[in-house]
């Protein structure tokens with residue numbers, strides 16, 4: 001299918017269209033819009049005829065792999081508090097952090113020409129062109145390492161029937177403190193599941209090695225290296241992933257990617273076994289929580305508290321109410337409020353219920 005990438009003149013479009021390879025650069029810094037654009041290209045463009053390199057940067061975001069558990073991979077409550085979206089991509093693999101100091105590159109090609117090492121060679125060559133002394137090499141698992149020890153790029157891929165894409169990150173000047181903080185889970189130790197685990201690695205920014213390197217220079221160098229492979233030279237074409245006219249159906253894809261049911265609801269079944277400290281008459285005591293979650297909904301739940309903190313009957317009733325609801329803060333708030341309305345409690349017990357609700361929500 002032929003696709004007008006932007007509202008450029010017909011001549012320009014035809015010229016772009018006839019090329020065997022084209023570089024597209026996103027006008028958006030929204031993770032969901034950019035992931036939707038990848039999906040859209042994958043579904044609508046005939047990559048047998050020509051290859052595409054799509055480049056974008058995103059505002060801070062955590063991007064998990066298709067078969068991962070967000071609660072295991074990142075600090076979901078912290079991300080929420082900071083307004084950092086968690087996105088689930090369609091490709092497999094591990095979790096990475098994005099911000100405007102991180103460049104994302106997506107290489108679309110036919111399945112026949114799908115070659116991740118070749119794509120990564122384009123990237124490492126471009127980097128060496130900008131900074132000849134840079135020690136950058138792709139590994140067997142398709143990471144790019146700086147000085148043989150620091151990861152600057154991670155890879156994931158999606159193979160279709162005829163077409164495929166390989167996407168990778170490139171750390172230029174990302175916020176490493178925020179990267180570590182968001183990728184440190186608050187409850188990973190208590191989670192049991194067979195979701196794909198990430199492979200944590202020490203990371204570094206290219207800018208720390210060579211202060212002259214920045215995202216724009218890196219994107220430009222990768223684009224020329226990519227074009228050089230086709231014997232071409234041209235500027236990247238700017239595309240707008242919110243343009244429904246040029247990309248019919250893209251809004252719906254964006255909405256699907258943003259939905260809680262996709263990001264959190266698609267988590268492979270898991271159990272969480274954890275405990276938290278609560279104050280009991282000036283001394284600390286522990287409450288245990290065990291939940292089984294399937295398709296984002298709580299299937300089993302048990303709350304165990306010392307009798308003098310919360311009566312066992314109350315714990316049982318609450319656990320019962322939690323079963324069937326979704327593993328997310330808004331659902332918990334509704335349950336705790338409904339419980340207190342139906343069972344008025346002493347001021348002390350009501351206070352304890354609020355504490356319990358806060359502790360449970362802080363895990364979600």
Ligand SMILES: Nc1ncnc2c1ncn2[C@@H]1O[C@H](COP(=O)(O)OC(=O)CCCC[C@@H]2CCSS2)[C@@H](O)[C@H]1O
Pocket residue numbers: 063089093094095096097098102104105151152153154155156167168169170171179183197198199200201202203
């Ligand atoms: N932005 C970025 N770049 C490189 N490495 C990173 C990044 N963020 C985190 N990490 C490190 O990689 C591991 C996870 O490595 P792991 O190998 O488990 O996963 C990946 O690499 C997946 C890459 C996905 C690329 C897609 C391209 C466009 S949308 S996302 C993490 O624990 C950190 O140590």
